[in-house]
Amino acid sequence: MSIAAESAWDTARGQLAEAAAIAGLRPETIKMLSEPQRVLIVNFPVKMDNGKTEFMTGYRVHHNHALGQIQGGTRFHPEETLEDIKALALWMTVKNSLNGLPAGGGKGGVCCDPAVLSRFELERVCRAYIRAIAPLMGSGRDFPGADIGTNAETQSWMLDEWEQIHSMNHEPSAVSGKAVVIGGSQGRAAATGLGVSLAVRETCRVTGRDIKGLRVAIQGFGKVGLWTARILEGYGASIVAVSDVKSGIYREEGLDISGLEEYAGCEQCLAGFPGSAVISNSDLLTCDCDVLIPAAVQGVITGEKAPRVKAKIVVEGANGPTTGAAEDIFRSRGVVVVPDILANGGGTVIAYLERVQGNYNYYWTEEEVHRKYEQMFVRTFDSVYRLAGEKGISLRMAAWVMALRRVEEAMAARGWI
Numbered sequence: 028m029s030i031a032a033e034s035a036w037d038t039a040r041g042q043l044a045e046a047a048a049i050a051g052l053r054p055e056t057i058k059m060l061s062e063p064q065r066v067l068i069v070n071f072p073v074k075m076d077n078g079k080t081e082f083m084t085g086y087r088v089h090h091n092h093a094l095g096q097i098q099g100g101t102r103f104h105p106e107e108t109l110e111d112i113k114a115l116a117l118w119m120t121v122k123n124s125l126n127g128l129p130a131g132g133g134k135g136g137v138c139c140d141p142a143v144l145s146r147f148e149l150e151r152v153c154r155a156y157i158r159a160i161a162p163l164m165g166s167g168r169d170f171p172g173a174d175i176g177t178n179a180e181t182q183s184w185m186l187d188e189w190e191q192i193h194s195m196n197h198e199p200s201a202v203s204g205k206a207v208v209i210g211g212s213q214g215r216a217a218a219t220g221l222g223v224s225l226a227v228r229e230t231c232r233v234t235g236r237d238i239k240g241l242r243v244a245i246q247g248f249g250k251v252g253l254w255t256a257r258i259l260e261g262y263g264a265s266i267v268a269v270s271d272v273k274s275g276i277y278r279e280e281g282l283d284i285s286g287l288e289e290y291a292g293c294e295q296c297l298a299g300f301p302g303s304a305v306i307s308n309s310d311l312l313t314c315d316c317d318v319l320i321p322a323a324v325q326g327v328i329t330g331e332k333a334p335r336v337k338a339k340i341v342v343e344g345a346n347g348p349t350t351g352a353a354e355d356i357f358r359s360r361g362v363v364v365v366p367d368i369l370a371n372g373g374g375t376v377i378a379y380l381e382r383v384q385g386n387y388n389y390y391w392t393e394e395e396v397h398r399k400y401e402q403m404f405v406r407t408f409d410s411v412y413r414l415a416g417e418k419g420i421s422l423r424m425a426a427w428v429m430a431l432r433r434v435e436e437a438m439a440a441r442g443w444i
Contacts, residue, residue, distance in 0.1 A: 033350045035114035035325045041351045046427030055444040056435045063113055065089035069159035073151050085137040087160040090116035092131035093437035096167055099133035100174030105140040112136050118346055122368040124430035128379045141176045153181050154188040166200050172378045173204030199385035203378035212381035214396035220254025222373025223344045226365045229408045230340055239263035244316040246270050247323035251344045256284045268314050275311040276303035321348035328353045343367035366423035376400050
């Protein structure tokens, strides 16, 4: 009899329960955080290029808004589920709180495959989705951003649709991740990869490791993985393995990231890059490296996989890549895990900075944006590392405890508990 795989929602709720016990949260707090405050399920028509109409299912989940306006990305993926969106919304509540943002947690998604849609079909999906979730949106209410399957172009279409709904009132703070020319933030493209890279750098600092020559494997060579590879290579690390949805490659001496980026752009794949060996996505997780960065999707490091992971440091670029069973194994083996809510917070922090810039209609340079985020990250990382040492708990639990205490304080201040 096979054992059912642990879902993202199972993982998130397990983390909540463990951290709540350590933090000593009130029972009312735990009960409220165990389910989202609002769940919107929409079914909307989209006219396809062949003249037929397809009906698509979408979601927008508001997990908790005690700290402020809902903030969280929008995913376009053919296997999107409500359970996944609920988990991601919970993680956004914790991530926003940990980073000190005046923002609650939310997430959205549409069950579709952008890879098989034409550009015109994708635009129609974006606009139809915004019309469908419009009752939950607006400045001060919900600030949807980009995620898997969405980008600056899709976010720009979404903003335009929102503004058309509202009589062409310009509201740059209604959507994040949009094109810079219409109110997006400089530095947004590199945001999450920058955070992951800073997590590696700061972990090396506090553990006495030298980042120069550090062997790094990255699962995922998209928006997060590519920027992480670029930045870490600039720090002096050696990127020995990367992968995309098709396959992965490994080179013991390290890969030339700029050359690989050019090759992948031409060939539309990683396999065949000169001097590298082809490996599977699964094999990348257990390859010979010092640091493993799962930067693709959730649930890839399981209890079955964890004992064979060779890396001594795991930095979570994706949301929820490590299951609870794998976490327990890593803890027993002394593997340092820098959790998603700390490591990949660059996107949400810079989305918040985009909201601030939009509200003031005053914009910073890329260098200013990245400097502000780096200062915030180092301060948060040091606080998490210090609490973990004081309490004798993992970095994940320290991060969750810090975040949950702030959410509970906000809930109490509002009179909810």
